[in-house]
Amino acid sequence: MVKVGISDVAARAGVSEATVSRVLNRRGAVAASTRRVVEEAIRELGYDRGTASQLVVVLTPELAQPFFGRLCELIESALAPQGLKAIVCSTTIGGFQEIDFIRSTADLGIAGVIFASASNTLVGADPAVYRLLQKRQIPFVLMNGAIEGSQAPSFSTNDRVAAELAVDHLWRLGHREIGMIVGPVGNRPSDRRLEGFIAAMRHRGVEDPDKLVAHQVYSIEGGMSAAETLLDQDVTALVAASDYMALGAIRAARRRGLSVPDDVSVIGYDDSEIMAFVEPPLTTVRQPVERIAQSIATAMVHLVSRRNVPRGELLFDPELIVRSSTGPLRDR
Incomplete structure (x- = not known):
């Protein structure tokens, strides 16, 4: 059997050998349409890429929540033009699924791993999965931790x-x-939001803002429970650590006969697309998910191609999206 070479792929695709090489090695700029033609020629001819894998595992929690679904969709779309294919694995934060997913997929051959707000958000998380990746020299990228x-x-x-x-x-x-409604203690993003809240309130002269904080799980029910605790303290506004928590807070307020925003103002976090269509439309802090997803994908492509990538944590500023769930303080 005659071995298929780069020249054969180039001839079938109608491009230069240099272009085929850039596609295979993920180096240099190649138009998406040209890349598709080259990839199709590779499949048709059965060209052997060698041992290099095209698969990237994306570990993320709670795909049922629109924010994480959108995040994974954006990462997958950003990786695809570079010849990489995303495998999305939904995990329970702090569970054993991550190490199981990595062990099974690493044996099959993977190019890299993306921890998208997974165990990397937990303080004191078991480092076994990261040690395994380092031992096997599989690069990984982290989000929000x-x-x-x-x-x-x-x-x-x-x-x-x-x-x-x-x-x-x-x-x-x-x-x-x-x-302030926040997630469990030891969740890095939640802890940071709490630090920011305490600093912001103290800067404005509030002596003991810690008493205005309630920890709960990231869910509508968690938001309801935390809101009940804080509404008992006669707060007039609530800042939630997620949009779902904010929806729970709104439900808790309404069950008390309170109106949002006339009696209680509520702010969420994430800005899932659907939050513009709930009632009332939710004021929320938007994570720049498009820019983060693109940066994650770019870093992964560079790591897979053995190119240098800046180390450490890069922070992206969020944006406040004002809708109808917040309003001026009214006399009670």
């Missing part, structure tokens, strides 16, 4: 800025009794 002792590139929303944006908005509306 850098790992101590690891040089893997990390891309995160600046959660301290997110909290400042929310507090500043409510303060300007006249609110002073502002409550």
